[in-house]
Ligand code: NAD
């Protein structure tokens with residue numbers, strides 16, 4: 429595929445890595461973002477149209493000004509705990525925003541969409557590795573909102589010929605090996621940036637949420653997938669949609685789980701000093717173990733993660749932490 433790609437939410441953490449990869453591969457890129465959690469600095473020299481995906485008039489102006497080959501949709505509110513406290517904001521932004529975007533695509537004859545979904549659609553795992561057929565029972569409004577959008581995309585694909593791929597990321601981690609962009613959220617809730625802030629002394633002592641889980645060391649196990657590997661999967665999804673009709677969903681992970689304490693230990697090695705931490709209560713809504721089977725993505729998208737070593741992933745995040753500009 430060639431041409432212009434619309435990246436909604438492209439000023440955010442994962443979106444900005446996507447924008448860089450698309451530009452490196454010769455695509456024209458337009459970012460549409462309301463900068464609610466994104467950063468202008470993360471997409472320097474890229475065309476940015478500021479706006480909200482729920483604003484139909486803004487989308488009409490955008491689609492009228494450019495001819496898009498495909499759309500990537502990273503916009504969302506994505507804090508699990510906040511979604512429990514403010515569910516309407518999550519359904520409004522995540523479900524309402526996706527409906528608005530797909531309606532605009534339909535009005536303007538754009539028929540290919542890659543959607544950012546999540547491991548949170550599964551809920552408590554029933555098997556060691558989670559594949560696409562695993563039951564979907566989200567534990568929180570955030571996961572429900574993403575599952576609703578997947579359902580909606582499948583229905584629109586069946587009724588109107590939309591081609592859509594939902595990529596269910598497990599734990600996005602790391603930063604561009606080329607530097608300059610990385611994860612910057614406020615508040616930051618994700619483990620690896622919080623571990624690095626604690627190690628560097630630029631944040632509080634790390635709180636380990638729960639040491640009484642049924643795992644090898646009592647702390648939660650997660651599948652950390654490098655953000656550039658996620659971006660590469662989106663490129664594969666674009667190619668896939670030129671061949672395949674309909675709606676498809678793929679799980680994207682490393683296939684290996686690491687506990688919170690293992691992440692702390694690996695970060696200590698990368699940084700060269702111990703990470704100060706304390707044990708805290710379990711965080712509501714955290715499943716004990718979440719590890720992906722990405723076999724379907726390997727088979728159908730020809731995608732494999734390339735940066736699979738935990739220390740290498742943390743090293744890339746540490747590089748960003750030290751140069752962080754926004
Ligand atoms: P992020 O908050 O850094 O990026 C989201 C971007 O969307 C931001 O630039 C924000 O300003 C923009 N945005 C939000 N609502 C908008 C709206 N209504 N209109 C226009 N722009 C809007 O988040 P991220 O960590 O990069 O995650 C990107 C996507 O991936 C999200 O959909 C998230 O749910 C999903 N996801 C993330 C992870 C993870 O580990 N980070 C895991 C699974 C799924």
Ligand code: UFG
Nearest residue numbers: 506546547548598599617618619622635636637648711714
């Ligand atoms: N954790 C801590 N201390 C912290 C932060 C996190 O102990 O300061 C623990 C959490 O309890 C969890 C693990 O580290 O066990 C990973 O937590 P993150 O917040 O980094 O990531 P989550 O697994 O909660 O969430 C991520 C994405 C969500 C997505 C989810 C799917 O942020 O968008 O994966 O599993 F829905």
